[in-house]
Amino acid sequence: MIVQFGILLSFLAAGEFIVWLTGVNIPSSIIGMLLLTSALKGGIVKPYQIERLSNFLVHNLGFFFVPAGVGLMNCFGIISEQWLPILGASVGSTVIIIAVSGQVHSMVRRSLSRKQPLTQSGIAE
Secondary structure, three states: OOHHHHHHHHHHHHHHHHHHHHOOOOHHHHHHHHHHHHHHHHOOHHHHHHHHHHHHHHOOOHHHHHHHHHHHHHOHHHHHHHHHHHHHHHHHHHHHHHHHHHHHEEEEEEEEHHOOOOOOOOOOO
């Protein structure tokens, strides 16, 4: 498990290094995850090498939201004063995300249906 932790931590450190080196405004954890995904897809890292720790982290994911929840409770004064803009932004962004996702899905399905004729069961022959 320590080796698995080292593998994940090395990708996080690589993301930190890239952010430090380039000054890009992307969180280092996101860059590290993209590097890890690329390494998994490229076969550099095998899934069994990080599977046990990854499963542990996913099963305990709720625990990692506790600090954010506590921080949110500390901001109840601000939230109670600004609840209408927060609610409007949340509802508006949700509607926009659903609409854009639906449009992208439709475009991808149309583009795939032009490339590959489908049988009645939906599977190409």
